[in-house]
Amino acid sequence: MATRWFGASIPRNEDPRLLRGKGSYVDDIDLPEQLHAAVLRSTHARARILNIDASAARELPGVHLVLTASDLGEVLEPSPLLVPHDALTQPRTQLPLALGEVRYVGEAVAFVVADDRYIAEDALDLIDVEYEPLPVIHTMEIAVAEDAPLVHQDVPGNVAAHLIQTVGDPDAIFSNAPFVLRETLLMDRGAAMPMECRGVLARFDAHEEMLTCWISTQGPIPIRNGLAAIFHLPEHKVRVIAPDVGGGFGTKIMMFYPEEVLTPFAAIHLGRPIKWIEDRREHFISANQERSQLHEVEYAFDDQGVLLAVRDNFIHDTGAYTPYGIIVPIITACTLPGPYRLKNYFSEFKVIYTNKVPVSPYRGAGRPHAVFVMERIMDRIASELQLDRTEVRSRNFIHPDEFPWDVGLIYQDGGPTRYDSGSYQAGLDKLKMLLDYDNFPMKQAEALKEGRYLGLGIAYYVEGTGIGPYEGAQVRVESDGRVFASTGVTSQGQAHYTTFAQIVADQLGVHPQDVMVTTGDSQAFYWGVGTYASRAATIAGSAMHLAAVKVREQAKKVAADLFEAAPEDIELADGKVFVKDAPHRSLTLGQVAISANPLRYAYGENARNLMSMKLTSSRSGPALPPERGTPGLEASEFYSPPHGSFASGVHGAIIEVDPKIGMVTFVKYVAVHDCGRIINPMIVEGQVHGGVAQGIGGAFFERLVYNEEGQLTNASFMDYLIPTAAEIPTIVVDHLETPSPLNPLGVKGAGEAGVIPVPALFASAIDNALSTFGIRIREMPLHPCRLYELLEESLGLKGQ
Amino acid sequence: MQKQEEVTPLFSEEYDIALTVNGHRYERRVPVRLLLSDFLRHELHHTGTHVGCEHGVCGCCTVLLNGEAVRSCLMFAAQADGMVVTTIEGMAGTNSDLHPIQKAFQEKHGLQCGFCTPGIIMTVHAMLHENPNPSDEEIRHELSGNICRCTGYQNIVEAVKLAAMRLGEQKMEVE
16 A cells, blocks of 8 residues: 555544534524524422423413423433443433422423524523422432432432442451551542533424434434434434534433433424524533542552552442443442552442432543542552652553453443553653653752742553444445545544544545545444444444455455456555556546446446446346445444453643642643554544643632532633633643554544543642642642642641 | 513514624624624524633634624624624635634644634634734733633644744735
8 A cells, every 4th residue: 555544643634624614513503494492490409399380481472382391291201221230229310301309400390492592591581480499419428428318219328329349359458468548539520511512403304204303412323213212203214413513521422411302302393493502501500510429448558569459439429310320430440450450459339319410421431530549549658658659650560461451340331341451661661751750859859949849740540442332334435436434423523534534545545535434423324322431433443444444355356357357466545446566557446436336327537437448348147246245335344342442541740839829830741641553643642632631620620519509609611610721731742552452453542541640640749749748639629729728727737 | 471571672672783794794683682693603604603601701702803802602793783703704715725824723733623613713813913923821821711622722822833933924925
């Protein structure tokens, strides 16, 4: 092949369109006769609904429909439980509209359809809901207290799930260990906050009996299947499209958000297209959130700093419902061992209901919490034994010759937590070099003389990516020589239109710009699961590769017949197909595609040129010989991994803390990242940058603050502080490429990685900067005021 | 029903406006409460201007109003009467080359999901007009009114620097 596109930092195919403002996000699509919807949301975290009077709203001119729970008929059923688990004994999912009781501020109570959004919102003001407030569970701690009120009357103790996993014999180790420490570590709520809020546009065409929904989602195929079941339509009569999606970060891998059922329901009912677009305030109180966990962790180690055993007992706040099962805490439990040879591990968690927005994965999905716990342990062992922090890590690393490494736990996909490959020490060595680690103590001491508090933090992680069950892809050469490639996963900014094109281009000898990738359209590819768990490039990418390989073989066979040569002598390059060493006599890939389809009615320039070449001779058998099977150059392939592939990385940063005001600034930030073979380094680096920025937000700026009434008190961008360009430092990214042996491309996932180690890193750096104050960070996220409080506490304690 | 009487006048009142958007003059009758962002998006179908928060913080809806970068979600269409608006669609024609700022964003991978991008490009356009040769710190300060959730800003800063350089070269050629 003339060029290998895999591994090249080529510019993105999607950019020109997006840069011109020609992207097509859900709210950019306006259909004739379209109406607009708005949702009335609960103002109480927990209350009985005594009465809903919507009569005034229904009479408002311009209002077409007001729906409450009692108007939904058989559609009033709880959302499906995604990923059930034996340990989840008390699952509860949400109704499209609340019936009788509301369980969080923001829960959907009524749905209004009007001529425009302005009138729909006027109508919301006219709906009179009579609530009887009930006691509210606004923290995990209250939820598990004795005699706590119940979020669901029939769920004792507010416990949705309870799971214990044990590796080795931790009890025996703890009873004999030289050193045992115990700590409480907390991580509080944050949210993904994609720049595009959620949105649904639904149209029911009565002539075709076809429901089409454009949804800002990460999982259109499962939603298609679900909507078909709900509305008793054949699956091929429901089309769900995730058009351009303005960020997802996990919060859009959900089904069903109520509006995803209500909008098509109303569209079918009224026979007109209906659009619902979430506003930011709604997003804060109705799009799923994550992160809150409280860990009680006990750990045993020897005098050499070798970690012997861990006992981790945590509670996980799932909010008012468990729409996504217990995936997040399972990932936490399985991520905790990290890159370390932990052979004795007891993990127990309880999933707890609270009167808050439901929880489902947010970029990192349970991993930042686990890494926070494990990396706090590593730092503590170092400080207890007066050892270097990196040395303690090195002494505990799994070595490259120990793979595959079985952690001994069942992962979120039901398969083993089995590390396929990794180069942990090599990553740490790179990081130390880039950070100038060995010279830092000197710089730190000098700064301290000037009254400046510098701190260095590090955090390592291993990340399960690329899980099953499967994805598929279809690759087809069109008669103009361009290649159509489709898959069921979606794209929310990860550049799949480019990376998938690179994979296909390598096999078919075309330029990636000539590969037209379609993602997230149930009519373009029928099968699939979705974009989550950093799996799209690994799973759908592998399927793309397999399909493209097959199409390449087809092209060789067809060309071999035309050139009267052997298929193995046929080459594909620069959009042409020719016999090896005879490139002067070539066909375009499009001409081969035309030849592969024995039509009578070929059309276009490629076909005319092909005919003038008079390559076809008379035939004796069928036009489409059995050995060729299908017409055209087209193949669909599926890829299902044996289990997840485990990426890894280590981040390090130097920060400066101003103890007078609790403010922290980054002096340097380095991320060393290993996601196996890299399809496009520029894109992977971009993913890491964005993840780190989100991680910094989650470590120091972003915290969802609920008050005692369960009201989210900072539900706006004025108060929930997403870091801006002024807060995020320049990030140095370096790569290791330890291939995954599990898939044909040797790739691992990269999307979530950047965010994962940041809270642990930040804690590590603050401890280091403020070592003279004796600070030990045990909670995340921090913010300047909280850091100031911790400093005050530390000074107060010292003064006593 | 009492509430309804309070509400009705709000949306019944309309206002005639005339404004120039991307070089075209439009005359429209609009409800007084129609936001400029909604007017651009759903009346004129210039959907490149995005709406990310509707409270003036995220900057996705940034457009140029008489050359100045403003939040189109924080003003009414009626307030733009007589003004000149430039949106992302006015940066480069459909069949022409990308504007140097747009081009720099592609080369430096300054966008991922693309939702915040039009607002950021309009902000950068105004920024470079005011200060053709900004320092890294100045760029980061000027960008701090636009939230991007995908890129971590680093490649946006790089793109702005590249665009500033290219625009500077263009200007020198012209002179």
